[in-house]
Amino acid sequence: MADVPYSWLGEDPYTGAPKLYEAIGAAWTPAEAARLNGVVARPAGTRPHTYDLARYGLTRAGVEAAFAGYNALRAEVDRP
Structure with a gap:
């Protein structure tokens, strides 16, 4: 990845x-x-591009929970 x-x-x-x-x-x-x-x-x-989480059996809340650590790290790294 x-x-x-x-x-x-x-x-x-x-x-x-x-x-x-x-x-x-x-x-x-x-x-x-x-x-x-x-x-x-x-x-x-x-x-x-169109995306539909439901197509993959996912929810927005589930994706946000799964990537919470990554998003926090990215926010820290991307901060100006």
């Missing part, structure tokens, strides 16, 4: 995507770079 800032991909995907591949030990090849060009060129909002 690699926990990387979303900004790596959102702000500068041409730098962030290769960093993500490196973080998980994968090779960044010209084929991945070519696919990235297509993703970046796609207009925003053309592929919206």
Whole structure:
């Protein structure tokens, strides 16, 4: 599991995507770079993400409880 800032991909995907591949030990090849060009060129909002916890038998309260320690650590680390 690699926990990387979303900004790596959102702000500068041409730098962030290769960093993500490196973080998980994968090779960044010209084929991945070519696919990235297509993703970046796609207009925003053309592929919206929708999530439903119930699909996986989860509740918001259960997820918040399970990740409480992680979220507290992240809040501490991300603090300016």
